[in-house]
Amino acid sequence: MQNPLSEPDPSSKLPYIVKKRLHNALTGIGEASRLIAETIIQIFKPPWQFDLLLKQLLLIGYNSLSVVLVSGFFTGMVLGVQGYIQLKPYAVEGSVAQFVSVSVVTELGPMITAFVLSGRIGASITAELSTMKVTEQIDALEVMGTNPVKYLVVPRFLACSLMLPTLTIFSTFAGIFGGYVAVVTLFDFNGDFFILQVQDHMVIRYVIISLIKATTFGMAIASVGCYKGFSISSAGGAEGVGTATTGSAVTSLISILVLDFVLGATLK
């Protein structure tokens, strides 16, 4: 028979665990906010190192373009197929182009692009910065009189904030094209009518909402990636890098979903 004294009652630990997690979460939010504030201050302080920004723009933009296009295209195809099937029983399948284009522009374009980049770029930023922290490279930067936030965070933050909306434009076009291909080839939908419907129902407000969302998601991905990379302990080692990278991907995804809801509600 098990001795009741040998195993502490797990329920007695619960308040402690909840308190500790809450404390860690609030500390994390505070530290991340401070990092974002310092990043914004450093953006406006000379000297500006455009070579570092260009490198990040290429790394984030050019290298992610193909995966964003493919993701956008297939998302559009799925929307086209599902939209057509769901609308047909009500005899309004003619609105499928409106359904696809408005959904892709306002929601799925920025979301899919942000999801792809949070996994690809956000995690890679965290892995790179946390490895630099563990191997004392960030300490080395500081000793050499270089501000790590300015040198490492600012180019990544700006590049993500600029490339997310740019890639979202590509993703959105790919999505609408995907929807077009799906309904035209699978359901013999009139292609000219599809294009006409997209033109008729697309308003500039949707595009602005899409770009605001994409820019905000870009800032969030870079901030979470950099914060998770910087917050690792120097003694964290390989395990710490792995944990930080996983945490970064998960936190980015959740942040994107929360921000999407907040922006969706406020930019109605």
Added chain:
Amino acid sequence: MISIKNVRKAFSEKKVLNGLDLDIPQGETLVIMGRSGCGKSVLLKIIAGLLPVDSGEVWINGTEISHLSKNGLNQIRRKIGMLFQSAALFDSMSVAENVAFMLDQHTQMSKQEMRKIVDEKLALVDLDGVQELRPAELSGGMRKRVGLARALAFNPDIILYDEPTTGLDPVTCTEINELIRGLHEKLEVTSIVVTHDMHSAFSVATLMVMLHEGKQAAYGTPEALINDEDPTLQQFILFGAPDQILNIDNPTLKEFTGRNVS
């Protein structure tokens, strides 16, 4: 001149430095010894401005750095070079880019001028022909040398060495020790070396300090410390120092340390 005055530093409940006082005169090579966790590396990071003190003062060449702004601290740091335990070379850059980093960040030098300084500093650490290699292509000893060349690039007044011989084979350790001693003689800089390696310590030191329970347990020349009767110090030296060091009348001592201790 570096002065540490009543410095205290704790991490959570653990007191690492507990009212430490220490003076490091200009041009000396001070070796900091002590058991693991006694605060050697913490002290080095405090001098480099990487860690804030809880209380106390840190004076570097007449400036108190513990209350300086980031900009003020960066000005002081430009006169400090640091060799990290892992060398801390930037993986994404070539050797030449690593060595030229501070020049690129803080001066308006042309590429040619930087190249000239890079070659000069690499020659100072006995390296040549590695300029275009990446850190991953270098051996442990070469990485330390490149780290040292990078620390020297801005002609520092002070060089900090964090465990410079850790993880190196005995031959490379000896080469690094000779390099540290050679640089001290050639450049007349103030050097602070944190090490567990007693061979290295007695090879390079002109002054030694032993930290114990966050305070100075012993301080003086290597010869004075060998003759010190403090049991903690004697235990530390006894377990780590080569036999030749323990007997100052031993004729091999002069050969080993490269200087006369009698």
